Amino acid sequence: MLLECFININYIKKEEGRRFLSCLFNWNINFIKMIHGTIKNQLQGLQKSLMVYIAEIYFRAWKKASGKILEAIENDCIQDFMFHGIHLPRRSPVHSKVREVLSYFHHQKKVRQGVEEMLYRLYKPILWRGLKARNSEVRSNAALLFVEAFPIRDPNLHAIEMDSKIQKQFEELYSLLEDPYPMVRSTGILGVCKITSKYWEMMPPTILIDLLKKVTGELAFDTSSADVRCSVFKCLPMILDNKLSHPLLEQLLPALRYSLHDNSEKVRVAFVDMLLKIKAVRAAKFWKICPMEHILVRLETDSRPVSRRLVSLIFNSFLPVNQPEEVWCERCVTLVQMNHAAARRFYQYAHEHTACTNIAKLIHVIRHCLNACIQRAVREPPEDEEEEDGREKENVTVLDKTLSVNDVACMAGLLEIIVILWKSIDRSMENNKEAKLYTINKFASVLPEYLKVFKDDRCKIPLFMLMSFMPASAVPPFSCGVISTLRSREEGAVDKSYCTLLDCLCSWGQVGHILELVDNWLPTEHAQAKSNTASKGRVQIHDTRPVKPELALVYIEYLLTHPKNRECLLSAPRKKLNHLLKALETSKADLESLLQTPGGKPRGFSEAAAPRAFGLHCRLSIHLQHKFCSEGKVYLSMLEDTGFWLESKILSFIQDQEEDYLKLHRVIYQQIIQTYLTVCKDVVMVGLGDHQFQMQLLQRSLGIMQTVKGFFYVSLLLDILKEITGSSLIQKTDSDEEVAMLLDTVQKVFQKMLECIARSFRKQPEEGLRVSDVEELTPPEHLSDLPPFSRCLIGIIIKSSNVVRSFLDELKACVASNDIEGIVCLTAAVHIILVINAGKHKSSKVREVAATVHRKLKTFMEITLEEDSIERFLYESSSRTLGELLNS
Template identity: 80%
Template sequence: MGKTAFVMLLRRSLRTKTGADICRLWRIHQALYCFDYHLEESREIKDMLLECFINVNYIKKEEGRRFLSSLFNWNINFIKMIHGTIKNQLQGLPKSLMVHIAEIYFRAWKKASGKIMEAIENDCIQDFMYHGVHLPRRSPVHPRVRKVLSYFHHQKEVRQGVEEMLYKLYKPILWRGLKARNSEVRSNAALLFVEAFPIRHPGFNAIEMDSEIQKQFEELYSLLEDPYPMVRSAGILGVCKITSKYWEMMPPTILIDLLKKVTEELAFDLSSADVRCSVFKCLPIILDNKLSHPLLEQLLPALKYCLHDNSEKVRVAFVDMLLKVKAVRAAKFWKICPMEHILARLESDSRPVCRRLVGLIFNSFLPVNQPEAVWCERCVALLQMNHAAARRFYQYAHEHTACTNIAKLIHVIRHCLNACIGRALSACREDAEEPGKENTSALDQTLSVSDAASMAGLLEIVVILWRSIHRSLENNKEARVYTVDKFASVLPQYMRVFTDDRCRTPLCVLASLMPAPAVPVFSCGVISTLRNQEEGTADRTYCILLDCLCSWGHVGHILELVCDWLPEEPPQSKGNLASKRKVRVQDPCPVKPGLALVYVEYLLTHPKNRECLLSAPQKKLNCLLKALEVSKGDLESILQSSDGSPPRLSEGTALRAFSLYCRLSIHLQHKFCSEGKLYLSTLEDTGSWLESKVLSFIHDQDEEYLKLHRVVYQQIIQTYLTVCKDVIMVGLGDCKFQTQLLQWSLGLMQTVKGLFYVSLLLGILKEITGSSLTRKTDSEEEVAVVFDMVQKVFQRMLECMAWSFKKQPEEGLQLLYSVQTPLHEFIGTVQCWHVDTPVHRGVFSTLIAASVVEISHQLRKVSDMEELTPPEGLSALPPFSRCLIGIIIKSPNVVRSFLDELKACVISEDIEGIVCLTAVVHLILVINKGKHKSSKVKDVAATIDRKLKAFMEITLEEDSLERFLYESSSRTLGALLNS
């Protein structure tokens, strides 16, 4: 009856997700011993029991774990099956379940005895230990094995017999692992050693125990001096964990020696940032032990310059350590790292470091538990200590306190500024009365409106603080209205009093944070100020004024001003007579097309302003686009240098306008993409204009004339290619656009002799090959046409580069260096997304052809056959091939694909003849000597060797080049195949 119920409950518990059957099964688990392990009828029982070990319901439930641990006692042979099942499924089990898995093993070991216990220890626990030492760190199983072992390490302090078991089982594995030649094995062994320390037998007498502990301290020292950084990092972790835990029991000499080794040597390890980082990540572990504070207070100040470490992660870890020092009150953090160092770092460091530094010094400069007047005093003190650091401090201050405190600080600073102005006015009137209702303090008496640096600093802080809580103010209407009213009432006075240039910018920004009606005097004068700006001056005050208009939603005023300044299209020929009869009214204000373009470029460049610009009415945007398009006619006039009317725009201005025209058309296409390809077609028309006007001009003119206009036509082409690349990158260019662009590029390479555009063209090819994966609307036929064009453009480009290098070697060499990065990115994109496709094969066959042709040409030119020696490395190849192969050997995947295509070309006889085959031999020799060697090299070598044998009879003629190359290649291939 018990056997039947056991089988029924076991089967049902595996089918259902409820835990009730598992609880019932645990109550009758003794029924298992009624089954004979060796009988055939028990096979199904074994399979179901093993399935229980990978069933999450069993592992999560207490009764389930008890049941699973009891199964180890059924039969000694079943233990290996259990362990094998668990090991095979470790990778698929969540890490959170590893503690439960370890608990199952531990319970089984605790209840076992005799041979069962030996089997659990040797076949299970020691097997985990072995894999904990020898598994690669990148293996997903490794952290799971570590978690299982960690459970046993923690049990040794609370369970009798565990320490003895660990000592016995680790003895043949751990000490050997710590001495292994493989650095990763040493590192794994070090982590286990640190976690299990001290590994000792409880039966040792005092002398034996001291000897064993001394031996383990020596191991700890050797870890700190290991040549491999990961092992040294593990040693640092070990020192910090062990000293923190056993501070009272460790001899003082060993304690001080270990910590000095860490803080005086490894904290400044020049060979590894990871080791330096480990020092500061692990020292907080020691700080948890209060007994360590006096010693660390003496040692840590020597580390103050680590705040300026080249590695960001080291700086982050160092500041985290200072935060820990502050939290546990081990020492004054500014005695470890002086405040001037902290502020210097805060001034220039990255966001992760700055946020932590602000948290470190926050209470020093914004003590929220003290009176608000003190906040302002500390603010001024910080400004005087380091102006830039003060800006960064208040930029992140809102992350460390409530928004209400930030709002209070804004108004405290306003009170302070008002008091300064009041005192200045009183001094002017020579009146001894109090300066108004504003509160005064000791700080008020030390500040003056004549101190422009402090005044500008306080105004900047107000702006920074207001921006940091801008969203909170938007959600709190009452607080926003109060703040706007208060500052709107004093802003006119601030404008009159704070006349220094350093104060003007924050005051303008402050005005932009308020609605335009709140600051009518200022807002009404912004456009006139912009209109009166001088063209060509270096003054950038226009930036903040443009920001103001955008924040107020007045971008339409800017567009009207810009369109007024840009020249209109010339009148049509039909209306010439009528236009002559019209009375023209001269605008007294001079036009400033250059300044208009500066304004437009600023708006397009800054994201928030660009968003405001593009939200303007479409009619006004079209007007701006049309005004910018006029630049094409001026560029034509400049290129043609006709005797007619001079261009309305200068050369630099026309080029800038053309660039903005192209850029704006794409922004408009992105904004109004729902209306079709309205604006993308303007870019396509621009391509047609380039082909009919610019490229035809280049084709028709002589070399001397082109030299005079080289800058103009080169910048036009570069501007167009740059914008087209961006179009494809953001997904706006469909297959039709890409095909037209590639077709245009072929015409460009046919017409223009200089190769200034190659880097941009490679970027376009890269974006096209990558964008095909994200576009789902294009048909397979359209994509195939695009990729066919990509191959043609790439082939033509390499031909032009080879021709350029042949005609002008020095310029060609500079070109090769300049295109290495974009060429590497293009090849990498093709390799990553298009393996075993026509475009992949086409690109790699083009690379092969370019290299083989150049090397073959070099071989044929050699007059002395003794000079025909196989290349010793990449540097022995001719320049063009050296560049191409240098890019290819950077990636093992690219190397494999290159060799596959090389083999295919040899087999298909696309590469034939002794000279060309010898060139291929040179290529595979260089690849074989690179850092990414491939087994495919021998496959290619064997294929070439078979092809070469077909030329055996042809090379019988003595002293011929072919014979010499044949014999040399045969010897080289033989040595390679036999190596």
């Protein structure tokens, strides 16, 4: 009954309960071990937040105890926690809870007499041994406790003896920084930074400088571990909290500037966080530690986590909201001139650091600046002429020497900045109609002039984007000419200005005009027959303008690819969408013609356009199925019909032809199969494909493998099998038999795939090789370093952490049971382990599998007695690689 109180949360959470539980320790010395055992057994199930209460119970019991009971609490309870804090694996769910209990005691030494001496005495037999242990994880755990409890000393010692003990602990810090195991070095860095920040004034200057030079001069550039480099920049901000450290760090930190370009994102993030801390505590000028040029280069190219932090770092430099608005514009121009791309990224995130009203003000300040440049270029007034607009006059005087309409790059940059800023506050302006109307009216009045002056393509694109933000009625001359511009484009033109024009039409709700244009250009099924029939009945006026089917496909693909435009396209009348779908379907006849007629010319689409049109037909049918799914499988059945067409026309044709003839048409039929499989994979992935569709797809996949030679489809089929397996386990079906049948077919398809690949490799072994010479074989660092088929399989596996864990369990079992044996197979297993370990879904099981493979490899040790051979080379390479992995 009393022991049950120790696992009752109500007792643990309440003050009276904890007081009662702590008293039970002093009841009977034999009861202490039973209490401690009960608590230890329950640690895994207790919340981490309760650990402070558990620690308090132990601490109160220790404080009240004396004699044999005190000795029992110290040796059987507190020291037992210390032992487990050092020897428990990090991945153990209990490890962090044990550390919480010990942390409570570490913090009590500052406020309770006797705690420091007790910690010194109890840690003495186990902590220093743990720091020297052969097991790297034990050393790492011991290092954490050492750092947290530092300094570990007996206050009763004489000054000389105490200094000697502290000196030894500083030496331990040095040894932690030089440990071969990265996690121990990282812990050492944490220790150095925490200890120097806390005891800066008391530490000998030589030791302090040496430790910091070791951290900033060596470990910040530790090429063997990104975690160690990251630890440097995560821990240095702790020292910055101590103002006495600023003069020394101001000298040491500039040497770290190139860490901003580290190849690890987490290191770059930590480095920028450190710069933000430097700026916040005013320890130094951040641009003296890392020059602005470096910051802008990273801002231009880096990922979102780094870029957002960099914007926060330099925000006040380029958008000083406490200064006049003209200064904002001046800084904007400076940033554009320093680094055009970085300026775009800066203003993309600027709205996160200031009010939307400031962003709106900046938009209009830039507009005034552009207006002033245009007026200056048109009028070229004498020096003494007064400007009508006082604000524009100020802008002219500030930027007169640096800004001109002839500076196309700068003008385009400023226009792009306006677009980016407008986009960033578009939602906010929806809630402030007055501000939005004001902005639209102001730009509507100047955009015609901008179009006349800024004729370069770099300026036109942002101008067109600005037009898309406004209603068509606000820019009538431009909006009326958009369709004409799209119609007059040449097929094969490289520039992408059509994108913004299509965006404009979609945002104005004029997607019908695009469909009409596309409809006129696309071939129809019975166009010729209709033309002949119509000509008998009446006189026709023929449109002499050339049709451009390839350009029509470019427009459709752009609309389908971009979510907002796709939404506009699918909101068009259903009749028009069905007509478009039918027009694209004519590509099937053209593809048949291309395959069946040597050198023949298709009737509608060209040889290059037909596969593209076929792909768009498949994609559009699925988008329509998603939109109109409530009406049944109307459009999904079209994709099923496409599957029947593939079987009856394409696969049957391939089956009947000679190899030499097929070689001439390989590209076409491979494109058809890949397009179909890609769309079907997406159908299953988004949940549109029911059980029947999935079953048909698997049967069709078997047909493809039986008919088509090669393995160009393997990656897609693997994706399909993965998606079908995943969805069959999630979707509700009428019976388990359906699921069993589906999964059985998945196995058949996978088995057939392996057979096809093995057959291909026997005929063309070079297709499956990554390297042909053993001497060229090196342990892979990335997925791309694996041979083709292994790359496909492992590429699928590493996409999911659950699949990675299952795969590693199976791999370990196969190695342990000798299903995988021999040096060649074990080397292959090593290479797979390395690639998984380098992926984003790292698993703790990697080390377990690596250890199993390592043990199995050791059974082949006698091979080292032989002369040079392939097996010996593979054995030595794999043993060395596994040794490095297990000791890292």
